[in-house]
Amino acid sequence: MKVLRRGQLSLFIGGFIVIGMVGIALLTPYLPLNDPQSQDLVNQYSRPSWMNWLGRGENGVDLLSQVFWGARLSLGVGAGSVVFASFIGMFLGSFAGYKGGWADLILMRIVDLLYAFPGILLVVALAAVLGPSVRNMMIVMVATSWAGYARLVRGVTLSLREREFVAAAEAQGASTFRIMSKHLWPNLLAPLMVQMTFGLGGAILVESSLSFLGLGAPPGTPSWGQLLNQGREVLTFAPHAVIAPGIALVLTILGLNLMGDGLRDRLDPKVR
Amino acid sequence: MWSYIFRRILSVIPVVIGVVTLVFLLVHFIPGDPVEIMLGDAAEAADKARLRELLGLNLPLLKQYTLFWKQIFDGTWGHSISFSRPVLGLITERFGATMYLSLASLVVGVMISFPLGVNAARKAGTLADTCSVGFALIGMSIPIYVMAPVAVWFFSVQWRMFPVAGYGTLAHLFLPMICLGFGLSGILTRMIRTSVLECLGEDYIRTARAKGLKERNVLFKHALRNAMIPVITIMGNMLGGLLAGAVITETLFDWPGIGKLFFSAFQQRDYPLVQGVVLWISVSYVFINLFVDLAYSFVDPRVRYDS
Numbered sequence: 001m002k003v004l005r006r007g008q009l010s011l012f013i014g015g016f017i018v019i020g021m022v023g024i025a026l027l028t029p030y031l032p033l034n035d036p037q038s039q040d041l042v043n044q045y046s047r048p049s050w051m052n053w054l055g056r057g058e059n060g061v062d063l064l065s066q067v068f069w070g071a072r073l074s075l076g077v078g079a080g081s082v083v084f085a086s087f088i089g090m091f092l093g094s095f096a097g098y099k100g101g102w103a104d105l106i107l108m109r110i111v112d113l114l115y116a117f118p119g120i121l122l123v124v125a126l127a128a129v130l131g132p133s134v135r136n137m138m139i140v141m142v143a144t145s146w147a148g149y150a151r152l153v154r155g156v157t158l159s160l161r162e163r164e165f166v167a168a169a170e171a172q173g174a175s176t177f178r179i180m181s182k183h184l185w186p187n188l189l190a191p192l193m194v195q196m197t198f199g200l201g202g203a204i205l206v207e208s209s210l211s212f213l214g215l216g217a218p219p220g221t222p223s224w225g226q227l228l229n230q231g232r233e234v235l236t237f238a239p240h241a242v243i244a245p246g247i248a249l250v251l252t253i254l255g256l257n258l259m260g261d262g263l264r265d266r267l268d269p270k271v272r
Numbered sequence: 273m274w275s276y277i278f279r280r281i282l283s284v285i286p287v288v289i290g291v292v293t294l295v296f297l298l299v300h301f302i303p304g305d306p307v308e309i310m311l312g313d314a315a316e317a318a319d320k321a322r323l324r325e326l327l328g329l330n331l332p333l334l335k336q337y338t339l340f341w342k343q344i345f346d347g348t349w350g351h352s353i354s355f356s357r358p359v360l361g362l363i364t365e366r367f368g369a370t371m372y373l374s375l376a377s378l379v380v381g382v383m384i385s386f387p388l389g390v391n392a393a394r395k396a397g398t399l400a401d402t403c404s405v406g407f408a409l410i411g412m413s414i415p416i417y418v419m420a421p422v423a424v425w426f427f428s429v430q431w432r433m434f435p436v437a438g439y440g441t442l443a444h445l446f447l448p449m450i451c452l453g454f455g456l457s458g459i460l461t462r463m464i465r466t467s468v469l470e471c472l473g474e475d476y477i478r479t480a481r482a483k484g485l486k487e488r489n490v491l492f493k494h495a496l497r498n499a500m501i502p503v504i505t506i507m508g509n510m511l512g513g514l515l516a517g518a519v520i521t522e523t524l525f526d527w528p529g530i531g532k533l534f535f536s537a538f539q540q541r542d543y544p545l546v547q548g549v550v551l552w553i554s555v556s557y558v559f560i561n562l563f564v565d566l567a568y569s570f571v572d573p574r575v576r577y578d579s
Contacts, residue, residue, distance in 0.1 A: 109290075
């Protein structure tokens, strides 16, 4: 009972933070913010003030609007790549798990190969050869993260396909696609949603890591990773340049982790 | 037992072949002409032709692929353009520094998370547990490039206790080690808590308690030994993650390891070097996992039968 309450609490707090961030990301173009690109070289790295609530960054850009536009980029790229990757993972994973045989063997070898590269190694390598752009970043993130969803979906499908309702559908002569879309996918949604929530946190971290390394958003695009990279160079006299994007990033990841935990408590009966 | 070990060692071969193939193809994912991108538009045609020949890019794809394998076996791993030297030498010179930092942070991570995780599991549901879980969540949510500037601000800028960056003395090791170790301790605390909690619910723990063992013995002799098995697997993964993440850590702290080498490689578009570093880290990771699995089969006989 106590654990359940903790789960609900983390879902509530996490959801609150995430909704706030999504709200910022969606509303940013309509808010009365300064132009994120407009420069003011004289006031470069000036402290927070009434004109610039979070202070100014490199070339005197307004940090508040940079951080808000950065939320749009992070959440946009993150959500886009997670949706694409989970869609591919769901389709391939359920097909391989349901059909078995060669399809399964080939898919799992590809998944194993992608898992042979630790952490962000493959992401960084691919981003480095493709060159920095938002589109390339999405391609790289989808190409390296679909395997996680495919593996999860395949695992769940393997147990689902033994269930009576699948046997019943087969007995009625339902096609493979019909069984997948009508009988497997609805049952995959719960575990997939938990994984997507954590995946979104991971994707946002990947986005900011790439931007931090100069492999993500092209220079000038407001992005948390880039702000953090610029800010650490001027840490001694302008710590506010790191604090603003740092808090935004950590808060978003924290919110998604809390929400993921809460969702898992709620949707996965295996967790106490 | 030996047949398991033999099979497990053999299973590495196809993975390594796959990794080498994918790393080979990396250069062919470059949009446009790799030579033009490496040298820039202004390069002389003769230079381009020479580089194309040096990299073997004028050969048919299959020839290039066999050449790639040949370079792996002759110990050069290709030729770095920015350093004008064989790639493998550049990597091995720097790998020690990377391993040094990675292992030190892993130790710090374990030292923080072990007491926290075990204590949280023992007192599950209490305030101590909630605090540990909260700490773990925060540790997991702070990436190194946020953690590092904060730590540098306090320890180097304000208190002047440790150098901002660099390599050489133990003082240089402190900040990167603590920052990385803190990040790892989040996931580790959580893993250890879950694992110990699971073990404490097992029948053999009840038996141990029923026969009157001291709680300390129940915990350390019976619960922890079993609880550590999944935790060690995660540590193998973490070491791999540290090697891959070195590209960020070493850039932050100016640490002269393969991560910094990797960073300079892709900044200078030195693709043979990029390939070399990626190959080295992923093959190391394959072998770390192999080692962890083999170590298991000695410690835990059940592993041999499962697979």
